Amino acid sequence: MGKHAVMRSKSQGASGASAVISGSNRLVDALPADHRRRLTSFLRPVFLDAGTVLIREGTVVEYVHFPRTCMVSLASPFHGGSFAEVALVGNEGIVGVPLVRDGSLAMRGICAVSGWADRMDAPVFLTETGSDDLFGALVGDYIHALFGQIAQAAACNRLHSNQARLARWLLMSQDRAGSNEFAITPELLGKLLGSRPATVTLAADTLHTTGFIEYQHGRVAIIDRAGLLAVACECYASIKTQLDGVIDRAVFRSRQPTGAAPSD
Numbered sequence: 001m002g003k004h005a006v007m008r009s010k011s012q013g014a015s016g017a018s019a020v021i022s023g024s025n026r027l028v029d030a031l032p033a034d035h036r037r038r039l040t041s042f043l044r045p046v047f048l049d050a051g052t053v054l055i056r057e058g059t060v061v062e063y064v065h066f067p068r069t070c071m072v073s074l075a076s077p078f079h080g081g082s083f084a085e086v087a088l089v090g091n092e093g094i095v096g097v098p099l100v101r102d103g104s105l106a107m108r109g110i111c112a113v114s115g116w117a118d119r120m121d122a123p124v125f126l127t128e129t130g131s132d133d134l135f136g137a138l139v140g141d142y143i144h145a146l147f148g149q150i151a152q153a154a155a156c157n158r159l160h161s162n163q164a165r166l167a168r169w170l171l172m173s174q175d176r177a178g179s180n181e182f183a184i185t186p187e188l189l190g191k192l193l194g195s196r197p198a199t200v201t202l203a204a205d206t207l208h209t210t211g212f213i214e215y216q217h218g219r220v221a222i223i224d225r226a227g228l229l230a231v232a233c234e235c236y237a238s239i240k241t242q243l244d245g246v247i248d249r250a251v252f253r254s255r256q257p258t259g260a261a262p263s264d
Contacts, residue, residue, distance in 0.1 A: 026247050027142060027246070028118070030138065030247050038128075038132070039128065042120050043118035044118065044120075048116075050185075055107065063096060063120065064119070065094070065109075066094055066117060066118040067095065071089070072090070072117075075109075077107075077108050084157060085193060086149075087153060088172050088176070090176020094142060098126060112173075114183070115177070138246070145243050148242045152239055153239075162193070162195055162200065163203045163206055164232055167229075167232035170228055186218070
């Protein structure tokens with residue numbers, strides 16, 4: 001699977017990360033307490049370094065990841081080693097959802113911003129989606145929204161400017177990281193946006209000059225969110241609405257009296 005994610009313990013710490021495992025996944029949190037306890041019994045915390053490949057196209061999906069504080073780009077690879085981002089997944093989503101046992105995906109999953117995630121074995125994930133009605137409904141709803149995000153990104157990459165796309169990406173990252181500041185190199189960001197690093201740097205410099213962000217030495221700090229919202233393409237609001245809807249519907253289902261807990 002390429003460069004593997006590294007398991008970290010609370011006492012070990014991690015490069016660029018707090019020694020304390022932090023954050024939570026909004027999808028997991030949206031489940032009722034009894035369903036959540038069952039699900040978390042199968043999860044193992046991992047710290048993911050930026051650049052870690054979680055999924056490689058055409059290979060069997062071994063693990064499913066629920067990001068907490070990291071962000072993972074789903075990207076379409078091309079001949080020659082280049083790739084372009086088709087979706088960004090953070091604490092609102094799941095990385096590596098296999099459709100069938102021992103199945104593979106046609107995209108690559110790359111950690112774009114380092115942080116914590118919870119890992120589950122893919123066969124266990126498939127068993128749980130089939131046996132727990134609420135979890136299965138949540139996963140199905142999320143996959144539908146994810147496909148919507150992929151379709152939106154395809155249009156965005158074709159129609160919108162580098163500056164608008166960068167503003168969208170930064171806003172989505174801020175939402176997922178829960179922080180105004182995070183680290184990402186121009187090289188990786190350029191690959192994810194399907195642009196040359198120099199092009200991304202130029203767009204970032206423009207946003208910096210207008211006072212919307214600070215950008216230096218591979219670190220981005222968002223200073224004026226309202227300014228970024230004005231610059232970003234409409235894709236940001238569209239994607240956010242779709243993904244927030246998944247959480248809202250999951251919370252609604254969890255409150256219904258018919259949502260009985262799955263049997264062990």
